[in-house]
Amino acid sequence: MDQYGAADYLGSDDFDAYMRTGNQQAGTSRSTPAQSEATLVEGSSTFEIRRATLQSQKESYERRIQELKEKIAQVDAELDALEEDPDQGPTTDFTTSNFTWTANFKRTMRSVFGIERFRFCQQGVCNANMSGRDIVCVMPTGGGKSLTYQLPAILQEGVTLVISPLISLITDQVIHLEEAGVQAIRLTSANTPAENLKGMNRLSALADSTSGSREDDIKLVYVTPEKVVKSPNLKSVLQRLADRNKLERIVIDEAHCVSQMGHDFRPDYAQLHILRQLYPHVPIMAVSATCPPKVLQDLLSILRLRKPVDGDRAPRTGTVYFKSPLYRKNLHYTILPKPASGKELLQSICNFITTKHPNDSGIIYCLSRKDAEEVAAKLQEMSCGIIKTGVYHAERKAWEKEGLHRSWREGKIKVVCATIAFGLGIDKGDVRFVIHHTMSKSVDGFYQESGRAGRDGKDAECILYFQPADFTDLCSLVQRDKEGVGKVMAMLKFAQNLDECRKVQFACYFQHASAVDISQWATDNEDALSRCGHCDNCKRKDGVLKQEITLQVWQLLQIVEAVERSGLQVTFRKLASFATGHKVQFSTNSRRGSERVTGLNLTTICDGRVRGSSSDVEYILGHLLIKEYLVLAFKQTAYQTNVYIRLGEKGRTYTILDQGGVQKQAHLKMYLTLLLPATPSPSLSNTKRKAKAIPSKPSKKARVAADNDSADADEDVEMEGPSHHTRSGETSTKGKGKARMEPEVEPESDDEIEILSSRLVTPPGAVSSHTTRCKAELTSRDEWSFSMRDKDSSDDEDEDEEEDMVRRPSRRITRKAPSSFVADNVLIISSSDEE
């Protein structure tokens, strides 16, 4: 170490001593060899002594540094405590309108965004923003998070940098701002290199300018996290802006992406810790719609934000934390039983849109790309072009996606049929309905996806078409994801629950699954657990019935046990089908796997078919899965994962007893709320059915359709044909579509019968106003002729038939009945009949 280097490390007294010793060592007088040797020995011992002294001094200084560091930390903590203690330091209530800029807010909000009043915590966030605080803002999808940083950005002199995960979202935002006359740019790969260069030059000029602010100064710059992390040019221009106090704020949109605990983790988001290192004095704002406690913790530590403090009494330090209710009163949730045939389902969706939302924008979420394409094409066709649809999924090309976004924004496309890839970044306020063609893979997903409706705060409908059998299809898709099946199970529970208010269900789910504070579901005048009053479960006055299902449970569990005992395996759909009296082929449990066996006999297994419609039996099976009386078994094939139903440990409590034994045990009694048929048809009503039912043995052909093993079909229930569903690869179609076979009824007159298609599922609104009345005539042995007309349910059932037919348009269609079901005096309504 040279003497000057040493001076950096030593105090001035030590340095003088060091210089003296050094000078002595470097004495200039000449000496003899003996003297030299003695001097050398003396010199080396002096060196050792000196070295030891310095070493000890160094250690002593290090100890002092450590002590001082600890003292600084202590003082820091005391300072924090002092400032953060609401009783000791001054605090600010950001939620008030007593700030110098309040009047300016109102003016600008109205003139630029056309918004009259703040929503939720918007005002508080804007105030904290203007005060230069670090902020975390959690608001539901469509809650209006953008305004909370855009409004301050317009009013402040410098630039606001917004980091957003998607180019499409960035593009949308920049277009909106440009339309509103705000100077906003994007620096993304969606620009040409020349556009990006121009943007960078503008920013650079702004950083270097010494004159006051100008009208065309950039207010907002949008970039992706990748750009911020990887572009040295951008980092350098931001540095210059920050050094000159012209970088007002950095906003991180969809901030939950920083956390691996969140559902949209993005590795580049985790790199955003550099922001605090590079620009330590620039306030940071993290914005998200979902931020459960664990995600919040990650977010604070990754972004280097201080401990959160409340926005209504914020001390001078700390990250101001705002959250607004997750419950959105304007969204009306309805879960509808999914019609068994695809065509019936599409018809139901088509009716809903054309009757309730003919000119509105909406989204239909589908499970697969193929479904999305099919639904889009069919809806357009069924509605004769009234419903203008578009398709969005991950495999569409970037220009197709951009084109769809544009057409949707401009209203040329009204209904987007999409997979969940159509998600982040949808900024369309007037989406009046979101329909789920198949249930979501999680309650979180359902909340997010349905939340894309009604972002403008006006009423919107969220409809889910649900059939319990979809559960196993979804499980086969997610079974490799950790927690995947558990999440689908939670969704099944949510959808099957016909009693509890949907808002309350959401609140409880998020509280347990993500530890989200339940108070976030409360409103000004209601707590989180009071019913919303406007979801399907709150509005339904009747239409459901709590029923005892002990016998059905016993039968179903007996069937599953018998299947297992015989070395066979059964899927959800086949189980429901077999249990309700249909012929089913089971596959063997052997390694060959493909062998099909039909030999099980319902009568010997469980005393005949399970009572109830197929849909009821599916609900009961869903319930047994939720309660773990039944469990899932996954089997991988070369092409897919098959999901089979097996008996759970709890289920064995029932199977060891006989029917009488189960019914005697009070603790084994089981109840379930089930849907009642929408409107009992006169021809299906109990009294009429009893009077008209043909006690004699069913026709031969009808019996072919039903299971040979369960010839004792119940008159009180309808029987359903084999499911058309093939997604699991196990439940295959027999014949085209699904045939719904009504109970045998005697014709009203010789060859004539009247049916109300009340079992067709129609969405709310359309439900009560329309049923299709059809008059059917057996015109030949194989053909039925139908006269159909729409009938308002308000119409008097007994009013004169002929008169009514004149008043309303009627259609006459001749349909060929599926031959295998045709029988004397038995009417088959096939939902997939072709005209």
Ligand SMILES: Nc1ncnc2c1ncn2[C@@H]1O[C@H](COP(=O)(O)OP(=O)(O)OP(=O)(O)O)[C@@H](O)[C@H]1O
């Ligand atoms: N105070 C308000 N009054 C009326 N409309 C508002 C208000 N604030 C925002 N909006 C409108 O609400 C819609 C949604 O706002 P915004 O895009 O900011 O939602 P968001 O919270 O960012 O949602 P997401 O999480 O989906 O991105 C926009 O159309 C916006 O103009």
